[in-house]
Amino acid sequence: RKAAEQTPFSGSVTLQWREASVLRTDQLTVKGTHGTLLAQGQRSAMAIGAERLVYSPADGWQELWPAGLGSPGHPNLDVAYDVRTAGTDHVAGYPTDVVEVLKAGVVRDRLDLEAATKLLLRRRQYDSKGVLERAFTFEQIQIGDLSMAPPTTPPAPKRAGPRRLPFGAVPASEREPSRLAAGYRRLGAYRQGGVVQLVYSDGLYDLSLFQQQGGLDTGDLPAQRRTTRLDGRPAWAFSWPGGEGIVWTAGRTVYTLVGDVPADELTEVAASVSVHPSTSVMHRLRQACRGLVESFTGAF
Structure with a gap:
């Protein structure tokens, strides 16, 4: 990450990601200098320091993560992982x-790190069985051109990012354990409109758990979703170049868990989320009767 912030570079990247048994491919161009990074493809994204923006033709540039929030931080990598060197290679003509x-x-x-600058030129991610889940590879890259101009910053992106919540301000019904399966630790809580976002990390991968009250409109789910089950409940999984997601409901809450993790680990983590089941019909009838009685007695 530090190398990408300090070293000017531009090039073309091939992305690979797995949707169930199908390995898909896409290409994009990437340019980074002076702490700003721009990735352009079917959908463009930009990082300006800690700020994250995404572009779509319909909505223009939108803010995903405000600069003022900074990074939620990460636990130490060595808590859950071991790191070792594995020789040398060549990517896009660089050792x-x-x-x-x-x-x-x-x-x-x-990870393939360019020998001189430690810039990440290739990353290959595998699931727990050693199957390739996703990868990005620079096919062509120019490194270290100090005359390179930074990408043009959008003049007025839509400011719709989340705001930080003290954890005590998170509604009790939407609080999850400080730790989830596979070593994920809660780093922060945020709110955007009526959606609460809890951020987790295991030191390498990041996860966001979104919780929203109300019903699920399946028309809002990604078109390439896969139907699955999570602890006996129906759920919908989906993949995209940057990660995995899974959506399910419990009671009156819609849960969405997304992150740059392998699909099998995301499912394991989702199964460890404490959900709030719907109250029974009889319980709701009793509550209705109690409310009716109290309306006559003035009880509180």
Whole structure:
């Protein structure tokens, strides 16, 4: 991350990601200098310091993460992972040092760092069985051109990002454990409109758990979703170049868990989320009768 902030570069990248058994591919161009990074493809994204923006033709530039919030931080990598060197290679004509990141003895990430600058030129992510989940690879890159102009900053992105919540301000019905399965620790709580976002990390991958009161409109789900089950409940999983997601409901709450993690680990973590089941019909009838009685007696 520090190398990407300090080293000017531009190039073309091939993305790969798995949707169930299908490995999909896309290309984009990337440019980074002076702490600003721009990725352009079917959908563009920009990082300006800690601020994160995304562009779509319909809505223009929108703010995903305000600069003022900063980073939620991360636990130490060595709590859940082991890191080891794994020789050398070449990517886009540059020599690289290869680093492997292991969890429970299984290689989960293989990173190619450019030998001189330590810029990340290739990343390959694997699930717990060693199957490739997603990858990005620079096919062509120019490194270290100090005359490179920074990407043009959007003049007026829509300011719709989340705001930080003290954890005590999170409604009790939407609080989750400070830790989830697979070593994920809660880092912060945020709110955007009626949606509460809890951020978790295991030191390498980040997860966001979104909770919103109300019903689920399946028309809002991604078109390429996959139907699955989570602790006996229907759920919908989906993949995109940057990560995985899963959506499910319990009672009157819609849960969405997303992150740059392998699909099998995301499902494991989702199963550890404490959900709030719907009250029974009889309980709701009793509550209605209680309310009716209290309306006559003046009880509180």
